Every structure is written in C-alpha cells, then in structure tokens.
Amino acid sequence: MKIHGEWEISLVRNVLVRTTAGSFNEQGTLACFRDTQKKAPIGTPWAGLTNAAHWEMSSASSLQxxxxxxxxxxxxxxxxxxxxxxxxxxxxxxxxxxxxLPEHLVSYFSDMQEACTWLTLKGFPFAPTDYPHAAFIERTKPAH
Structure with missing residues (x-):
C-alpha cells in the first residue's frame, strides 16, 4: 500500500526535530517512525520537537x-x-x-516560539532560528 503523509527529521544538538504534513495512513506513520528511530540520539538525553502545523490528520489505525x-x-x-x-x-x-501523556512529558503548542520556550526551560535550548525545516513548511503549506 502507498505511503500517505510527508515528513522531514533532523537532529539539532540534542533536539530531534520532526515536521509532518498531509494526511497520514498507517504505512506513512510507521515509515516516519522508522526514520525517527534511525535519527534519535540514543544513549544521551534528548527532546523531541514535532511541528504538525500542516498535518491534516491520520487514519484511526495510524493514530493507534x-x-x-x-x-x-x-x-x-x-x-x-x-x-x-x-x-x-x-x-x-x-x-x-x-x-x-502528562504535560511535563508531552506538551502542545500553537506556535514555534511557545514550543521553543518550553524546550529551553526543560534544559534543551532551542530557538525558532534553529528550526531546520523552513523550506519543507513553505512547500507543504495548504492551498487555502
């Protein structure tokens, strides 16, 4: 079955940045997860930053x-x-x-600045200027 959904994953210092766009099916979700596992800095503490601003939902099976x-x-x-x-x-x-999950583990934000402030307070300094997927976000911007 064809993969639905797009993503980019980068490691910036000890922050694993994942940006998603489009509508995901289970195959897309699992492929993105495999890519995440390959990039994660296992063996050292790290934080995750997921930018799902252009995520258009996922199938029930992929959310599971x-x-x-x-x-x-x-x-x-x-x-x-x-x-x-x-x-x-x-x-x-x-x-x-x-x-x-509890808010001290997973927290939701409406914009990049809020997320960066929270990560910095958690001991993972990150600024909007550190965000590596600006071109991806621009390319995947919904047409409406």
Missing part, C-alpha cells in the same frame, strides 16, 4: 501506533516532547488519540 512510538522514545532517552498543532480541534484529537 502513536502510544507505542512515544513509549519507545521515552525508553530510549527522550526526556520531553513539544508538539505544535495550531488548530485547537486537531490538537485535542491528536492529544486524545495519542495517549494523553
């Missing part, structure tokens, strides 16, 4: 994979995860479907 993905991350050195989902409704769906 999120809790085990997060469990893997927290078992392999991830200390905290900042998730950017600007739209409150999509944020609530994402949070509910992916396990509703």
């Amino acid at each position: 994979a999120f809790p085990q993905m997060r469990e893997w991350a927290f078992q392999h050195g991830c200390v905290c995860l900042a998730v950017i989902v600007p739209d409150q409704m999509r944020q609530a769906i994402h949070q509910r479907q992916t396990g509703n």
Whole structure:
C-alpha cells in the first residue's frame, strides 16, 4: 500500500526535530517512525520537537501506533516532547488519540516560539532560528 503523509527529521544538538504534513495512513506513520528511530540520539538525553502545523490528520489505525512510538522514545532517552498543532480541534484529537501523556512529558503548542520556550526551560535550548525545516513548511503549506 502507498505511503500517505510527508515528513522531514533532523537532529539539532540534542533536539530531534520532526515536521509532518498531509494526511497520514498507517504505512506513512510507521515509515516516519522508522526514520525517527534511525535519527534519535540514543544513549544521551534528548527532546523531541514535532511541528504538525500542516498535518491534516491520520487514519484511526495510524493514530493507534502513536502510544507505542512515544513509549519507545521515552525508553530510549527522550526526556520531553513539544508538539505544535495550531488548530485547537486537531490538537485535542491528536492529544486524545495519542495517549494523553502528562504535560511535563508531552506538551502542545500553537506556535514555534511557545514550543521553543518550553524546550529551553526543560534544559534543551532551542530557538525558532534553529528550526531546520523552513523550506519543507513553505512547500507543504495548504492551498487555502
């Protein structure tokens, strides 16, 4: 089956930055997770920053994979995860479907600056200017 969804993953110091766009099916979610596992700095504490500003939802089966993905991350050195989902409704769906973890582990934000401030306070200095996927975000901007 064809992969649906697009992503870019980069490691900036000890922050694993993942940017997603489009609508994901289960194959897309699992492929993105495999790429995440390859880039994660296992063996040292790290933080995750997921920019899902252009994420257009996921199938129910792909959302069900999120809790085990997060469990893997927290078992392999991830200390905290900042998730950017600007739209409150999509944020609530994402949070509910992916396990509703405590806010000190996973926190949701409506913009990059808020997420960067939170990561910095958690001991992972990161600024909007550190964000490596500006071209991806521009390319995947919805047409509406």
